Amino acid sequence: GENVEQHPSTLSVQEGDSAVIKCTYSDSASNYFPWYKQELGKGPQLIIDIRSNVGEKKDQRIAVTLNKTAKHFSLHITETQPEDSAVYFCAAGRGGGGADGLTFGKGTHLIIQP
Amino acid sequence: DAGVIQSPRHEVTEMGQEVTLRCKPISGHNSLFWYRQTMMRGLELLIYFNNNVPIDDSGMPEDRFSAKMPNASFSTLKIQPSEPRDSAVYFCASSPGTGGKAFFGQGTRLTVV
Numbered sequence: 001g002e003n004v005e006q007h008p009s010t011l012s013v014q015e016g017d018s019a020v021i022k023c024t025y026s027d028s029a030s031n032y033f034p035w036y037k038q039e040l041g042k043g044p045q046l047i048i049d050i051r052s053n054v055g056e057k058k059d060q061r062i063a064v065t066l067n068k069t070a071k072h073f074s075l076h077i078t079e080t081q082p083e084d085s086a087v088y089f090c091a092a093g094r095g096g097g098g099a100d101g102l103t104f105g106k107g108t109h110l111i112i113q114p
Numbered sequence: 115d116a117g118v119i120q121s122p123r124h125e126v127t128e129m130g131q132e133v134t135l136r137c138k139p140i141s142g143h144n145s146l147f148w149y150r151q152t153m154m155r156g157l158e159l160l161i162y163f164n165n166n167v168p169i170d171d172s173g174m175p176e177d178r179f180s181a182k183m184p185n186a187s188f189s190t191l192k193i194q195p196s197e198p199r200d201s202a203v204y205f206c207a208s209s210p211g212t213g214g215k216a217f218f219g220q221g222t223r224l225t226v227v
Contacts, residue, residue: 034215043118043205043218044157089157101147101170102216104157 002027004092006105014113019080021108023090024072030092033066033073034102038087047088048075077110085112118219120206126225132194135222138187139208147216148181148191149205157205163189164211196226 031052036044091102119138
């Protein structure tokens with residue numbers, strides 16, 4: 001089955017700086033890579049996703065890159081703000097979307113220092 | 115849209131008791147997933163349904179766990195009998211299907227004492 005590794009487990013950055021979270025996956029058949037943000041006491045919230053036919057996708061301060069050959073993908077957050085503090089999860093799945101279930105990384109606790 | 119609705123939000127039960135968690139997916143979504151979240155193991159897929167039919171239950175830890183989806187707007191996850199190691203947050207998620215994005219509910223925090 002799929003195995004997703006995520007690093008780092010904790011990331012502390014100064015407000016206004018950039019944050020980068022990296023993930024690797026093992027199943028070459030995976031073709032859908034979403035990122036979720038989870039705040040305390042809440043469910044994971046989808047913030048951005050990328051499919052295997054695209055190398056990069058950007059949405060305002062958030063961007064995701066995908067390297068299919070190396071089987072890794074990354075989340076980039078620029079101009080970080082206090083409200084970006086949360087746990088971020090990467091995931092990988094098949095079937096072009098959520099329909100076949102997702103395998104999640106262990107999460108990164110992002111701390112934005114004021 | 116109200117999103118994925120789970121109940122109860124919190125459940126405390128004694129070891130050996132039956133526990134039933136409930137989920138109402140987003141209207142129109144035809145895929146439903148049950149996940150379990152713990153500090154040690156992170157988010158694990160337990161089972162998922164497409165069009166109310168269970169497709170993959172390989173993530174269900176033991177026979178004590180069972181899930182049903184009697185119609186497109188309701189699903190249950192049952193644990194009988196419950197054990198302390200079942201303590202976790204259980205999430206339900208739904209998706210419009212192939213090519214669709216998965217949306218999570220707020221979760222049920224289960225504590226088995």
